[in-house]
Amino acid sequence: MNNKPLILITNDDGIHAKGINELAACLRELGDLVVFAPDGPRSGMSGAITSLFPLTYSLLEEEEGLRVYSCNGTPVDCVKLAVNDVLNRLPDLLVSGINHGGNMSVCVHYSGTLGAAKEGCILGIPSIGISLADYAKEAVFDECCRLGQQLAVRILDEGLPPGTYLNLNVPNLLRVKGMRVCRQAEGRFINEYMRSENADGEPVYWLTGSLHTVSPLHPENDTSALDAGYASLVPCLIDATDYGFMEQLHTLVETNSITTR
Amino acid sequence: MNNKPLILITNDDGIHAKGINELAACLRELGDLVVFAPDGPRSGMSGAITSLFPLTYSLLEEEEGLRVYSCNGTPVDCVKLAVNDVLNRLPDLLVSGINHGGNMSVCVHYSGTLGAAKEGCILGIPSIGISLADYAKEAVFDECCRLGQQLAVRILDEGLPPGTYLNLNVPNLLRVKGMRVCRQAEGRFINEYMRSENADGEPVYWLTGSLHTVSPLHPENDTSALDAGYASLVPCLIDATDYGFMEQLHTLVETNSITTR
Numbered sequence: 365m366n367n368k369p370l371i372l373i374t375n376d377d378g379i380h381a382k383g384i385n386e387l388a389a390c391l392r393e394l395g396d397l398v399v400f401a402p403d404g405p406r407s408g409m410s411g412a413i414t415s416l417f418p419l420t421y422s423l424l425e426e427e428e429g430l431r432v433y434s435c436n437g438t439p440v441d442c443v444k445l446a447v448n449d450v451l452n453r454l455p456d457l458l459v460s461g462i463n464h465g466g467n468m469s470v471c472v473h474y475s476g477t478l479g480a481a482k483e484g485c486i487l488g489i490p491s492i493g494i495s496l497a498d499y500a501k502e503a504v505f506d507e508c509c510r511l512g513q514q515l516a517v518r519i520l521d522e523g524l525p526p527g528t529y530l531n532l533n534v535p536n537l538l539r540v541k542g543m544r545v546c547r548q549a550e551g552r553f554i555n556e557y558m559r560s561e562n563a564d565g566e567p568v569y570w571l572t573g574s575l576h577t578v579s580p581l582h583p584e585n586d587t588s589a590l591d592a593g594y595a596s597l598v599p600c601l602i603d604a605t606d607y608g609f610m611e612q613l614h615t616l617v618e619t620n621s622i623t624t625r
Numbered sequence: 626m627n628n629k630p631l632i633l634i635t636n637d638d639g640i641h642a643k644g645i646n647e648l649a650a651c652l653r654e655l656g657d658l659v660v661f662a663p664d665g666p667r668s669g670m671s672g673a674i675t676s677l678f679p680l681t682y683s684l685l686e687e688e689e690g691l692r693v694y695s696c697n698g699t700p701v702d703c704v705k706l707a708v709n710d711v712l713n714r715l716p717d718l719l720v721s722g723i724n725h726g727g728n729m730s731v732c733v734h735y736s737g738t739l740g741a742a743k744e745g746c747i748l749g750i751p752s753i754g755i756s757l758a759d760y761a762k763e764a765v766f767d768e769c770c771r772l773g774q775q776l777a778v779r780i781l782d783e784g785l786p787p788g789t790y791l792n793l794n795v796p797n798l799l800r801v802k803g804m805r806v807c808r809q810a811e812g813r814f815i816n817e818y819m820r821s822e823n824a825d826g827e828p829v830y831w832l833t834g835s836l837h838t839v840s841p842l843h844p845e846n847d848t849s850a851l852d853a854g855y856a857s858l859v860p861c862l863i864d865a866t867d868y869g870f871m872e873q874l875h876t877l878v879e880t881n882s883i884t885t886r
Contacts, residue, residue: 410672410701411734418821418829440671440735445830448817470747472865473672474701486731486813518877527811528867530874545875547866550788552747556709560679568679569706599867599874604733605808606789606860613791613860614806616779 368429369395369520372446372455372489375463376439376476378404379424379432383462383496383505390509391459392430394516398455400433400446402476407465408571409438409476411483419445439480447487457520458484461494462508464501468533468586469551469577472600478531485529485602490519492529497590498536508534511543511595531598533590541593548598549585551577629690630656630781633707633716633750636724637700637737639665640685640693644723644757644766651770652720653691655777659716661694661707663737668726669832670699670737672744680706700741708748718781719745722755723769725762729794729847730812730838733861739792746790746863751780753790758851759797769795772804772856792859794851802854809859810846812838 371391375384379401388399400421414437425432433450435442439460447454460480467475477493484491494512496503511534524530531548534540556573577587586596632652636645640662649660661682675698686693694711696703700721708715721741728736738754745752753776757769772795785791792809795801817834838848847857 405677408674408676410670410674410740412671412673412699413669413735413832415669415832416666418823418831419818420823420827420829438673441832444814444817449820449830470863473743473747473863474674479671482734486734488813515878522877525867525870528870543878545871545878547868547871548864550864552749553705556705557680559710562679562681566681568681569710570679571674571676571702597874597878598865599870600865601867602731602734603809603811604859604861604865606786606862607808609786609789609860610806610808613858616783617776617804617806617858 369456370453371395371397372458373397373399374401374439374442374460374480376402376406376409376480377464378402378406379434381464382501382503383464386505386509387459387462387512390513391516394520396429398431398446398451400435400442400450402439402442403434403436406438406476408474409479410474411440411479412438414438414441421445439476440483443480443483455489457516458489458491459494459512459516462505462512463495464503465495465499466497466533466590467493467495467531468590468596469549469575472531472548481529482602485527488526490524492519492532494532496534496536507537507540527602528599531600532595533586534595535590535593537593540595543595543597544589546584546586546589546596546598549577549587550579551575630717631714632656632658633719634658634660635662635700635703635721635741637663637667637670637741638725639663639667640695642725643762643764644725647766647770648720648723648773651774652777655781657690659692659707659712661696661703661711663700663703664695664697667699667737669735670740671735672701672740673699675699675702682706700737701744704741704744716750718777719750719752720755720773720777723766723773724756725764726756726760727758727794727851728754728756728792729851729857730810730836733792733809742790743863746788749787751785753780753793755793757795757797768798768801788863789860792861793856794847795856796851796854798854801856804856804858805850807845807847807850807857807859810838810848811840812836
C-alpha cells in the first residue's frame with residue numbers, strides 16, 4: 365500500500381498498439397499504473413460485453429509501479445474484469461487510449477475506447493477517453509500525451525462529477541492551437557459499405573464510410589474544433605434520458621390511452 | 626411502390642428468437658416489414674460495428690409485405706446494412722426486439738437491442754427498442770406486443786424528435802398496470818464474474834452479476850416503474866453532451882492553462 369494515485373489504462377486497439385504504450389509512458393510519473401487491455405484490435409466494439417465465451421487474462425509485465433495485462437475480451441470487459449478481479453481498490457482515474465483515429469461526433473457511440481471510458485464512469489471512476497485523429501500505426505502521440513497528462517493531473521486533483529466522463533480528441537498536428545470544451549457534433553456515417561466478393565463469388569460487405577456532420581461550422585462542436593486545429597474536450601453523460609421530451613411523450617402516451625385497455 | 630409504412634425490424638437475440646417473430650407478427654398489419662437480424666445471439670453487443678471481417682446476409686423468407694433476412698453481423702451492422710443495401714428508402718419506423726430480458730437503467734449502454742434502436746435514430750429513423758423482463762426462450766410476449774403495437778401506431782402517426790429514440794421495457798406480467806414515462810435509473814452491475822476453470826485448469830471468467838440501482842424507489846425511473854408493475858418508456862438522446870458541466874469544465878481547462886505552453 366502507498367499513497368500514490370492508482371490509474372487504470374485500457375484501449376480498443378489492443379495491448380501492443382503504440383498509442384497505449386505511449387500513454388502509459390507519459391502517465392507513469394503520476395501514479396501506480398495498471399494497464400489492462402485487449403490482446404488484439406477491438407475497434408468499434410462500443411460498450412459491448414462478452415457473455416457467450418469465458419474471459420481470460422494474463423500478466424505480461426510487472427515492475428515497480430506498473431503491471432501490464434492482456435485479456436481476450438472487449439474494452440468494457442477489460443475495465444470490468446480489472447476492477448472485479450485484479451485491483452484491490454477502485455482506481456483514482458481511468459484513461460482509455462490513446463486511440464489511433466479520432467472519436468468525435470457520433471463515434472462516441474461506436475468506439476471501444478469511449479465504451480471503456482463510459483464503463484469506468486458507470487463504475488464510479490473518473491474516466492477519460494483520448495483519441496488522436498490519425499489512424500497510422502506509427503502515429504505521433506507527443507501532443508496527445510502532453511494534453512492527456514495535463515488533463516490527468518487536473519482530474520486526479522479535482523475529480524469529475526459522478527455520471528460524467530470526458531472525450532478528448534486531438535488533431536494530428538505537431539502543435540495544437542489549444543483545447544476547446546465542446547458539444548458532440550451532430551452527424552452520421554455515409555457510404556458505409558464497400559461491396560466485394562468472397563472466394564465463392566458471393567457478395568460480402570466491408571465496413572467503410574465517412575463521417576458526415578450537420579452544421580460542422582458551429583464553433584462549439586468537436587469536429588469543427590478539430591478542423592480549426594484545436595483539441596476538443598466533450599463532457600459526456602451516462603444518463604441518456606431526454607428530459608426535454610419527457611412531458612410531450614407523457615401527453616402522447618396518455619392521450620392515446622396506451623396505458624389502459 | 627405503395628403508400629404503406631415501411632418498418633424495419635431487428636434484434637440482438639437473433640433471427641430465430643421467439644421475441645422478434647412475435648414482434649413481426651403483431652406489426653404485420655401496420656405496414657410492409659423488412660426483418661433484418663443477426664443469424665444468432667448477439668446479446669450485450671451494444672453499439673458495436675464489425676470491421677475486422679466482411680458482412681454477409683441472405684434472404685430467408687419473402688411474401689407479400691414481408692421480407693426476412695439473416696446477417697452475420699451485430700445489431701448495428703444489421704441496421705446499417707439493411708439501410709445501405711436492402712431498403713430502397715429510409716424506413717418510417719425501426720423496432721428492435723422484442724428482447725428476451727429487460728434493458729432498464731444502464732442496460733441501455735450494453736444492450737444490442739438498444740444499440741440497434743440508437744443506430745436507427747442516428748440514421749434519421751424514428752426508432753424504438755422493446756424488451757420483456759423475462760429471459761426465458763419461451764417467454765410470453767402478448768402484453769409486450771399489445772403495448773409495442775400501440776406505440777408503433779402512434780410513432781408512425783406523429784414521429785419522434787430527431788436525435789431521440791425510445792426504450793420500452795415491459796414487466797413479465799399478464800397485465801401491466803399501465804405505461805410510465807420515466808428517466809433512466811442510475812445503477813451499475815455488481816458481482817459481475819463467476820470464476821471457473823478451463824480444461825487445462827486455468828482460471829476463466831463468465832459474465833454474470835446483478836443490476837444494482839441507486840435510489841430505486843424514485844417514482845419516475847424505469848426500474849421502479851417495472852417493480853411497481855408498469856411498463857417503462859424512457860426517451861433517450863443520441864447527444865451525450867453534459868451541457869450542465871460544460872462551463873465548469875471550461876474554467877478547469879483554462880485556469881490550468883492546458884491550452885498554452
